[in-house]
Amino acid sequence: MVDTASYKVAVIGAGPAGLMAAQVLTEAGLKITLFDAKPSAGRKFLQAGKGGLNLTHAEDFTLFTSRYFEAESFLRPALDNFSPDTMRLWAKELGFETFVGSSGKVYPLDKKAAPLLRTWIHKIKANKSEFKMKHRLIAFEDDTWQFETPEGIKKYTFDAVVLALGGASWPQLGATGAWTKILLEKGLQINPLKPANMGFNVKWSPIFREKFAGTPLKNVTLSFTDTHGTLHSQLGELLISDYGVQGSLIYTYSKFLRENIEKKAPTTLYLDLFAHKSEQKLVAQLSAQQGKQSLSAFWKRMGLSGVRASLLREVLSKESLKNPELVAQKLKNFPLKLDSYRPIEEAISTAGGLAFDNLDENLMLKKFPGLFCVGEMLDWEAPTGGYLLTGVMAQGKQAAEGLLKFIHKKKI
Numbered sequence: 001m002v003d004t005a006s007y008k009v010a011v012i013g014a015g016p017a018g019l020m021a022a023q024v025l026t027e028a029g030l031k032i033t034l035f036d037a038k039p040s041a042g043r044k045f046l047q048a049g050k051g052g053l054n055l056t057h058a059e060d061f062t063l064f065t066s067r068y069f070e071a072e073s074f075l076r077p078a079l080d081n082f083s084p085d086t087m088r089l090w091a092k093e094l095g096f097e098t099f100v101g102s103s104g105k106v107y108p109l110d111k112k113a114a115p116l117l118r119t120w121i122h123k124i125k126a127n128k129s130e131f132k133m134k135h136r137l138i139a140f141e142d143d144t145w146q147f148e149t150p151e152g153i154k155k156y157t158f159d160a161v162v163l164a165l166g167g168a169s170w171p172q173l174g175a176t177g178a179w180t181k182i183l184l185e186k187g188l189q190i191n192p193l194k195p196a197n198m199g200f201n202v203k204w205s206p207i208f209r210e211k212f213a214g215t216p217l218k219n220v221t222l223s224f225t226d227t228h229g230t231l232h233s234q235l236g237e238l239l240i241s242d243y244g245v246q247g248s249l250i251y252t253y254s255k256f257l258r259e260n261i262e263k264k265a266p267t268t269l270y271l272d273l274f275a276h277k278s279e280q281k282l283v284a285q286l287s288a289q290q291g292k293q294s295l296s297a298f299w300k301r302m303g304l305s306g307v308r309a310s311l312l313r314e315v316l317s318k319e320s321l322k323n324p325e326l327v328a329q330k331l332k333n334f335p336l337k338l339d340s341y342r343p344i345e346e347a348i349s350t351a352g353g354l355a356f357d358n359l360d361e362n363l364m365l366k367k368f369p370g371l372f373c374v375g376e377m378l379d380w381e382a383p384t385g386g387y388l389l390t391g392v393m394a395q396g397k398q399a400a401e402g403l404l405k406f407i408h409k410k411k412i
């Protein structure tokens with residue numbers, strides 16, 4: 001173990017990225033100070049628990065790392081060092097077994113974040129770290145770090161610091177993106193923060209919105225072409241909302257759909273609303289004798305009702321609804337026009353941020369040796385599915401180990 005008694009180290013930002021850095025540093029014998037602007041640590045982590053706390057994903061590792069898009073190669077060393085298996089082991093060592101859900105997503109057995117977070121913080125505190133909450137970083141100069149606190153401005157000096165300040169989604173949980181101003185003033189390259197894993201606006205008719213906001217649309221295949229001309233197509237589930245659409249199938253492609261909209265709005269994606277039935281079969285069913293039944297009753301007999309039937313009414317005239325070929329064609333290739341994307345404050349995560357070019361392989365700023373940056377504040381994105389937590393915690397570990405190497409090098 002490195003003799004680190006003389007080193008003053010801080011982790012600023014107590015989300016999962018900062019907490020993981022704090023765990024690694026304290027386990028190595030460092031006494032650290034952990035700061036956060038909020039009164040308590042890990043608020044977004046707790047929020048993630050409301051959805052079951054999807055820690056990671058059990059799919060093939062090559063597929064797993066591809067979920068980080070262009071950031072894959074830069075993040076690969078961190079993900080090799082903290083893989084989905086390591087994540088599961090980490091939870092187990094804290095006393096929380098995990099399980100793989102039907103979709104491959106990995107959760108703690110109780111699907112709760114609070115007990116795990118409590119145990120995690122307890123473990124870090126037991127290693128003699130000091131938690132300073134309600135400390136908002138507002139500036140730094142050389143080794144002096146300035147915080148806004150309820151008692152006024154406070155200054156601290158440190159030899160090495162890990163910044164883990166998060167992105168800008170759900171700002172009420174602590175990460176506001178205000179750090180961009182501090183780091184821009186230092187001449188660092190920061191790419192604009194944008195929403196990731198967000199919903200999209202669709203102009204529903206008032207009747208459709210009122211009736212179907214909150215309704216899931218299951219077993220649909222979503223298809224679209226991205227800005228590079230690549231066709232994407234996947235079966236899944238989305239959620240109709242009052243403003244448009246959201247949900248896992250939308251989030252999987254939120255990066256590409258955002259890019260499409262930035263290039264040219266609106267963008268149209270296509271839904272196969274009867275993914276398990278051929279167009280031919282649908283035409284045959286729709287061409288059967290309707291008799292005295294109403295159109296709705298006739299459709300209902302072939303399983304066409306509720307949100308699917310009403311979607312048709314959103315795009316076809318009354319006359320066209322009686323045309324089997326036209327109806328079948330729309331059911332198999334329903335055009336969904338996305339006008340714009342929802343604001344970052346509503347998004348699950350953040351794209352953009354501190355560019356990787358600023359950092360070395362240990363996530364240390366090349367311009368400021370001894371200063372490391374991790375988590376959602378860096379310029380990368382990934383869909384939902386456990387990739388976000390694995391990504392930020394892998395970076396926390398990578399930077400903490402880099403910091404230990406940095407200290408060791410300074411001592412010899």
Ligand SMILES: Cc1cc2nc3c(=O)[nH]c(=O)nc-3n(C[C@H](O)[C@H](O)[C@H](O)COP(=O)(O)OP(=O)(O)OC[C@H]3O[C@@H](n4cnc5c(N)ncnc54)[C@H](O)[C@@H]3O)c2cc1C
Pocket residue numbers: 012013014015016017018035036037038041042043044045047048049051052053054055056135136137138164165166167169170173174175176177178179347348349374375376377385386387388389390392
């Ligand atoms: C509703 C929701 C559900 C989610 N569910 C999942 C899920 O199931 N699985 C998954 O993988 N991911 C999920 N995520 C995403 C995941 O929670 C985030 O990616 C992750 O928390 C980011 O970690 P982080 O440590 O980088 O940032 P954060 O968790 O945002 O932590 C940053 C910390 O820095 C502090 N801070 C910010 N600025 C300052 C400052 N100036 N001074 C001091 N402190 C500051 C903040 O208060 C905060 O505590 C979810 C997100 C949301 C919003």
